[in-house]
Amino acid sequence: MDFQTKVLAGGKIGAAIRRLEDIEEAIRHPKIKTIFLLNGDINKLPSIVNRVNKAGKIILVHIDLIEGIGKDAAGVHLLKRMGVAGIVTTKSNLVKFAKEEGLFVIQRLFIVDSESVKTGIRVASNIKPSAVEVLPATVPAYVVSEIKKALNIPILGGGLLKTRKDVEEALAKGIDFVSTSRRDLWEI
Template structure:
């Protein structure tokens, strides 16, 4: 697998997370945005959504858990790989991450940090699943992000509740390699 996703995040650590076609149009118009997390769509529209992102020259990552009509099974990943131009997937389900890796897609394993058990799950599952990136939410917890970065080798993306430059800088300073945000103002930083 080549380095497209890694290079894109390296050139700009802001990832646009989109929830509508209007969001896609706005972030595709921002040249600096290189990676787009697609957080909406259904089985009938996801191919067109991904195509719009790819036509803009961006890396398209589909949050498979949020696509209506797709099941939480490995066949959904196969469908995305065969019927869209998606570069990779985002999921909270380790089995879907493993399947995407088998198919040569980029992977982001998303965790919601609710308690110390979630932190321990990150440490344990990174070795079994081996995602390309781990996304932790909410991303406005620099001390926790620093702790995770110190205990795992997988690059960390901070997402959720990132709303201003201070949030971005705090997450990056804590060791995250990028932040994902639905906030249009953050995309323009």
């Protein structure tokens, strides 16, 4: 199954979970199909992954932010064995390991200036992730357009989304999917 069918699942919003107490609400939420885990540790991860999978939802783990997981091939293999669908990372070397394990990979790109756009495109062109996530999601439309044209993969947006209007504007710019920790925006 491809990234758009399985991870994006026809939706536009994913739940970004920073506080573990929010995981249950994301699991129960009828509009949330994809959960991005942005916090936690190796000890709690197996039960979280199990609960998300049992609910028929997709979980992607931001490997850079989870404590106790090696940021190496063994750590990625462990995540695969636990049942995660994919990883989010800023580290290019982890993309290779995740792809070898058959996991989806979202390469996070922090867009702070025109050089970071060029660098992000160059890096993603070389490592070929399943998708890229631009942060913040409030980047100008021309940035989204440049990245889409250069990479021809889904673009996710995260960060600095506070209102429904912010989400609508991000999607109108061409961002395919947004992740947010704001529960009130999960309804969109």
